[in-house]
Amino acid sequence: MKKLALAAALLLPALARAEPVPANWSAVLEEARGQTVYWNAWGGSTTTNDFISWVGDRVSEEFGVTLEHVKLTDTADAVTRVLSEQQAGQDTDGAIDMIWINGANFASMKDAGLLFGPFAEDLPNWAFVDTEGKTVQTDFTVPVEGYESPWAMAQVVFMYDTQDIVAPLGSMAAILEWSRANPGRFTYPQPPDFLGTTFLKQALVDLTDDRSALSRPVDDANYDAVTAPLWGFLDELTPTLWRQGRAYPTTGPAQLQLIADGEVDLAISFSPGEATAAIANNQLPPTVRTFVLDKGTIGNASFVAIPYNSGSKAGAMVVANFLLSPEAQVRAQDPAVLGYGTVLNMGALTAADRAAFDALDLGIATLSPEQLGAVQDEPHPSWMTRIAEDWQSRYGVAQ
Numbered sequence: 001m002k003k004l005a006l007a008a009a010l011l012l013p014a015l016a017r018a019e020p021v022p023a024n025w026s027a028v029l030e031e032a033r034g035q036t037v038y039w040n041a042w043g044g045s046t047t048t049n050d051f052i053s054w055v056g057d058r059v060s061e062e063f064g065v066t067l068e069h070v071k072l073t074d075t076a077d078a079v080t081r082v083l084s085e086q087q088a089g090q091d092t093d094g095a096i097d098m099i100w101i102n103g104a105n106f107a108s109m110k111d112a113g114l115l116f117g118p119f120a121e122d123l124p125n126w127a128f129v130d131t132e133g134k135t136v137q138t139d140f141t142v143p144v145e146g147y148e149s150p151w152a153m154a155q156v157v158f159m160y161d162t163q164d165i166v167a168p169l170g171s172m173a174a175i176l177e178w179s180r181a182n183p184g185r186f187t188y189p190q191p192p193d194f195l196g197t198t199f200l201k202q203a204l205v206d207l208t209d210d211r212s213a214l215s216r217p218v219d220d221a222n223y224d225a226v227t228a229p230l231w232g233f234l235d236e237l238t239p240t241l242w243r244q245g246r247a248y249p250t251t252g253p254a255q256l257q258l259i260a261d262g263e264v265d266l267a268i269s270f271s272p273g274e275a276t277a278a279i280a281n282n283q284l285p286p287t288v289r290t291f292v293l294d295k296g297t298i299g300n301a302s303f304v305a306i307p308y309n310s311g312s313k314a315g316a317m318v319v320a321n322f323l324l325s326p327e328a329q330v331r332a333q334d335p336a337v338l339g340y341g342t343v344l345n346m347g348a349l350t351a352a353d354r355a356a357f358d359a360l361d362l363g364i365a366t367l368s369p370e371q372l373g374a375v376q377d378e379p380h381p382s383w384m385t386r387i388a389e390d391w392q393s394r395y396g397v398a399q
Contacts, residue, residue: 273339
């Protein structure tokens, strides 16, 4: 009996240590085989959904991992689900195994201890990641510290139809002036849609004289002064928008459809390759091009994170690692697929992998890295939350 009790006592710590060890990759691969990974990710884009489906096919073929795409309209829904499970004491086998996450959602999950990790820098394909030239170790100024893994780079661009707009508009002031002269021909997705709040942040970054304040959490002492130029700009812009600002497209794809239907001439995007991809997929006319603002535009990385209570952590790490593979990255950058920027360092790749990137035709509507120019830092996530709430009280309309 004493021997049985001793064996049980020794077994309990072993069970507590049952979490996969990211650095022991062979054990991760073995544990992952046969697991199903429920990836909660935005489901509002057919091209993105198709890419995730392809990822699922590849990780199934090569690693025996089944990937299920749980399509979200709002990432905050996934965060709320994990938090609810934690509060209910469901600390194992949660409903969510991986989340496409950024900014305020990442910050809140990290602060609440809802994430597994650190794991990202132990992934084998992390060796290819450009940690010097890409913003992959902070997320909206919050240190990542290995709790999420990057898989795509994004930068704000504006898509415009050259049949209606002769030349790029170099500032938010220029966009306002053009919109006054062409009422009803511009809009942006309705906040709190991510792309809609991105437009608000980009306007704030371009207009404020105190950008340093944006790198810190919102401070009531200077909030009104820092955001005053944004609200002044929107007060003038809103009546000139599509439907006089009384209605907004609900998503980025809905905004694109307005260009395709000839209702607007200008739209915001967070993917430099989106216009080319949309042209290739016959979603936009071939006369569409892109531009950035003269002072630069906001850029960031897209990440995936693993909830603390996932029952398929090994499988999720396998998927995250595959997303960092040259194979997946070159496919994501192909404008005919997604047109996303890569997170990889070309100097770390083999000659064959570099050649695959070099062979990509980025397309007529995609700006070169030189044309994209300076990348502006994301504000601290608290700014996005606060200005989205204020926008709703000032300009919000029923959806």
